[in-house]
Amino acid sequence: MITINNLSFGYKKQQYLVNDISCSLRAGNIVGLLGKNGVGKSTLLRLISGLLNVKEGVISVNGQIPFKRTPDFLSDVFLVSDDTFLPSIKISDYIKVYAPFYPSFDFDKMNQILQEFELPNNQRLDKISYGQQKKFVIAFALSTNCKLILLDEPTNGLDIPSKSVFKKVMIRSIESNQLVIISTHQVKDMDTLVDKIVVFEDGKIVFDKDLFQISEQLVFIKTQNLEENNEVLYFEKHLAGYNAILKNTTNEETTIDMELLFNAIINKTNFNI
Numbered sequence: 029m030i031t032i033n034n035l036s037f038g039y040k041k042q043q044y045l046v047n048d049i050s051c052s053l054r055a056g057n058i059v060g061l062l063g064k065n066g067v068g069k070s071t072l073l074r075l076i077s078g079l080l081n082v083k084e085g086v087i088s089v090n091g092q093i094p095f096k097r098t099p100d101f102l103s104d105v106f107l108v109s110d111d112t113f114l115p116s117i118k119i120s121d122y123i124k125v126y127a128p129f130y131p132s133f134d135f136d137k138m139n140q141i142l143q144e145f146e147l148p149n150n151q152r153l154d155k156i157s158y159g160q161q162k163k164f165v166i167a168f169a170l171s172t173n174c175k176l177i178l179l180d181e182p183t184n185g186l187d188i189p190s191k192s193v194f195k196k197v198m199i200r201s202i203e204s205n206q207l208v209i210i211s212t213h214q215v216k217d218m219d220t221l222v223d224k225i226v227v228f229e230d231g232k233i234v235f236d237k238d239l240f241q242i243s244e245q246l247v248f249i250k251t252q253n254l255e256e257n258n259e260v261l262y263f264e265k266h267l268a269g270y271n272a273i274l275k276n277t278t279n280e281e282t283t284i285d286m287e288l289l290f291n292a293i294i295n296k297t298n299f300n301i
């Protein structure tokens with residue numbers, strides 16, 4: 029679906045924010061694009077959606093060059109950016125006006141998700157809160173059924189019940205021919221949602237693994253005594269003991285602690301996986 033070869037980009041001359049990265053992402057995945065504030069995650073999403081052009085290298089999305097922004101490309105890619113600028117019209121009018129740009133738009137899905145997010149159709153988009161606007165745009169994005177959906181910090185502004193609805197709706201509505209990339213620094217929100225993680229740091233992709241590979245190779249434990257565990261790769265101390273990542277030597281399957289894993293990655297832990 030997406031192939032990136034030797035991509036470099038910077039807003040300033042001779043200073044690359046994205047520095048010679050390559051990767052490929054397939055349909056059927058929900059990918060967590062993780063990184064600290066300001067590393068360039070939103071920039072990467074803008075490059076993939078064709079809002080910015082590469083300085084060097086190539087991005088191909090289903091064989092198309094995003095920056096050409098052909099009608100075909102635009103009708104199958106949806107970017108939810110972190111800053112939502114919505115017109116001062118009712119939700120129902122927005123759907124009437126913008127849904128026709130997306131040939132696979134599913135009106136039933138839209139109504140269902142609006143209900144789950146408790147957003148009434150007759151609300152005006154400029155009169156609802158930031159979190160409600162965010163939920164509306166997420167509902168619209170998922171209802172387009174675009175092959176590629178890019179969500180920039182989707183859980184920003186969502187309250188705890190809405191975050192649960194977001195996860196539920198995402199998992200239910202993504203089909204095997206779609207690819208979703210969620211960019212976020214709120215790593216904890218990605219628990220039990222993404223099936224692949226890509227970590228971006230210092231202009232480079234420093235980690236790119238499917239979750240099943242991570243589960244096969246690593247175990248995540250809470251323990252009071254680290255010395256009993258001689259395969260510790262990374263740990264963090266907390267009041268009642270330690271959260272630790274160990275090499276998986278016993279084919280055990282544990283729940284991935286996304287925040288611990290992310291901290292381990294940006295602290296340059298060598299997992300050797």
Ligand SMILES: Nc1ncnc2c1ncn2[C@@H]1O[C@H](COP(=O)(O)OP(=O)(O)OP(=O)(O)O)[C@@H](O)[C@H]1O
Pocket residue numbers: 039045063064065066067068069070071072181212213
């Ligand atoms: N239009 C622009 N012109 C110049 N610099 C920019 C522009 N947009 C972003 N930047 C800079 O590029 C860097 C990366 O920004 P970007 O928004 O891509 O990061 P991010 O990883 O998404 O951050 P966050 O997690 O805080 O949203 C920042 O230093 C930002 O100030």
